[in-house]
Amino acid sequence: MMLSPNPVPPARQLRDHSADRRMIVLAGAASLIGLAAAGGAWLLLTLIALATNLFWFGRMSVASADPAAAHVGIAVVAIPVAGSLIVGLMARFGSDKIRGHGIPEAIEAILYGESRLSLKVAILKPLSSAISIGSGGPFGAEGPIIMTGGAIGSLFAQCFSLSAAERKTLLVAGAAAGMTGIFGTPLAAILLALEVLLFEWKPRSLVPVVIAVLVSFGARPFLLGAGPLFPFAAAPIGMMWQAAGLSLGLGMVLGVEAAVLSSLLYRVEDLFHRLPVHWMWWPAIGGLVVGLGGLIDAHVLGAGYANIQALLDGALTLRVVLALLVVKAIVWLVALGSGTSGGVLAPLLILGGALGALAGQVLPGPAGFWALIGMAGILSGAMRAPLTGAVFVVELTGHFDALPCTIAAAAGAYAVSVLVMRRSILTEKIARRGRHILQEYSVDPLEFLQAETVMTADPVTLAGDMPIGAAIDFFTRADHRSYPVVDRDGRLLALASRSDALRWQVSGALPETTLAEALSDASQPLAHPATPIGRVADLMVESGTGRIPIVDPATRRVVGILSRHDLLKVRVVGHRAERDRRRGRAPVPGG
Structure with missing residues (x-):
């Protein structure tokens, strides 16, 4: 009989050390991405200055320039049209991903595109934005650099065997680092990542983002200068x-x-x-x-x-x-x-x-x-x-x-x-593309509720010495698809299912064979009463089993069973906590 070894480690062993190592690797990658994103910010601002000088002053220069200072007469109407026409052609024959202001496109790539952005976007987005802004377009550089920095992070991640979640971390790290490079606002860039882009708050994602932002912030003085971008003298009113x-x-x-x-x-x-x-x-x-x-x-x-x-x-x-x-x-x-x-x-x-x-x-x-x-x-x-x-x-x-x-x-x-x-x-x-996003974060109840809170206690079990002939007959009128099989002391042996009964019937298995003998080679996932429900859900996905036996860790006796239907109870608990309103003092423990 094969049972899952150590299915639920003690609380002190719940730490995922492989995830810790991955976080360190991602942090190292993020430092390189932060440096590249800072360079991308410098390049974008340089391209904007170059385009502004070309369109409005007719000179090859990367010095800071303001279209409001140009005196071009009626050409003030033609110049934005020319620049916008170039952008339209780039989008039509290059990539339509460069259209828009960048942040929604980054969000969509994160949530629906497995955080994959193309090299074409990384090149065309800053170039098209520089042309658009330089020709008088009333935009800022932050959306384009978020898309460009995100593309840098995504392209770097695609060079290695990483998961979609890890690619997302590096994409967002690049986006936040790019924003820091433009504005010199490291804390705001980290908060933007948390509030708008990451859709999670985990060490695996937060630490690399912070590393990328700090590297970009450290490189910024050498590329664009130090200090606040818009210093001014006015102070808050006294009271x-x-x-x-x-x-x-x-x-x-x-x-x-x-x-x-x-x-x-x-x-x-x-x-x-x-x-x-x-x-x-x-x-x-x-x-x-x-x-x-x-x-x-x-x-x-x-x-x-x-x-x-x-x-x-x-x-x-x-x-x-x-x-x-x-x-x-x-x-x-x-x-x-x-x-x-x-x-x-x-x-x-x-x-x-x-x-x-x-x-x-x-x-x-x-x-x-x-x-x-x-x-x-x-x-x-x-x-x-x-x-x-x-x-x-x-x-x-x-x-x-x-x-x-x-x-x-x-x-x-x-x-x-x-x-x-x-x-x-x-x-x-x-x-408007049919993908609705909720920008509200909450703790997943699957991660903090335990199996004992929603499991079905004292479930119906089948004896290990039950002949499979009797088991086949039992499953013809059973309410559920599977049942725990236990020994004389109630300890878990396996899980018998309706599909097992059908297989025995079709194969002509000896009806006097016991369930314990017929299932002796089965590998059975199990959980303990203190197991987080999220881990039980993972076991269901990994094993393809819709019901997980819950056993006492000391005696291995079956004390409950948790089904897919039981997982829906968690939603009920959450809705009740949100909607049920009542007055009264909290109960006193033991009173």
Whole structure:
């Protein structure tokens, strides 16, 4: 008789040392990916600067340039169209994976594509984004670098024999490292990985992501410089309780703004899908709207990092702030809805900052401080990532003293967003492809509940000395497909199933043969009352058995059985914990 050896080790032995070793290997790989992603961030920003100089100033240079400083007359309309047309051609004849702002595509690759991204995407995504942004597209570099860094991690992982979960870890490590390389925000990049990309919180995934981010952050000063990307002088207003309360209220307003922007974006996208022209031409149509917006106010062109700095400094006139709030929103929504290549973080920072700066005209304190609060709120509301939004802006500016207020704004925006929007601006795009994603994490009850909580106690058993003739007759009227076979002391010998009875009947086995003899070569999985239910479910999958006997670890007597149906009881327990509401004091143990 073959029983599973040591099916449930003691608690002190539950640690998976092979998983520990894999984590160390992944951490080592992540350090290389972090360095490569930092280089990718530098390359992307260099390409954007080169494209900006070529399109707007007609020169070969990688020096920082702003389209708003160019004086090209009516060509301000033609340049975005030309750049967008190139992007459309690249998507049509290169890879349509470069369309969009990058983060939804990364999420989709993680959840539905086994974290596999192609070399073509790794090359074309930064190139198309540089052309799009450099020609005046109202986007940021963060979405493209998340996709590009993710592709670097995925391609590296595909060079080795790794599982899909391990590839996901390295993909996300590359994405987070790329974001750190662009913005110099290591903690926010880690939080973005946790809130948006990983869909888990495990040492195997968290440690490599942190390693990649720290390596990228360490390499950034040598490539792009050190210090906050947007330092400014304004400090929080004196009374923190007042500032936090006002930030919470402003955050709720920003949650409404986030919901409106998300709704409008997908309405625009629907309008493009109704056009009687191939999608290759849509970015050019979006580019035309961008050019017309540039005629109204050139500040709406390009990534707009200078606008973010000016909002924080309080250096923009009210007219320009209004233009950023309205015109920038229109050109960004139309351009992004057209399917061109570019990110959402920088535009959201501008739109949230503009609304915050307007509120700062009537709220106490400097307008730049309220622009900062607006940026935190809009990111939280639009992306459903409140911790990322709150921390990202303080790392961008170096104003960690504003963290209580950014957390308040992020919480207010997040609460309103959840109430009025079914999905975030990131996951709505995926949902429209029929793939619905829930951005809520909870502990899997299968991992902490034990078998004894849901097993069927004292199950019906079959005696080991029962003749198989009697067993065949028993299974013709049995309620279940299988039953434990036990010896005279109730100790588990095997599991007899209806398929066993059918096999004996067809083969003409001797009816006087006992069950113990007929099943002497069977390998039987088993579990103990303290076994986590998740491990029992794994045993079912590994053995193909729908019922697992539960035995006492000391006596090996059968004390219960756990079936697939019993696993569904766990869902009932979870739903009851969520929905049953009652008053009363907790029972006193032993009382």
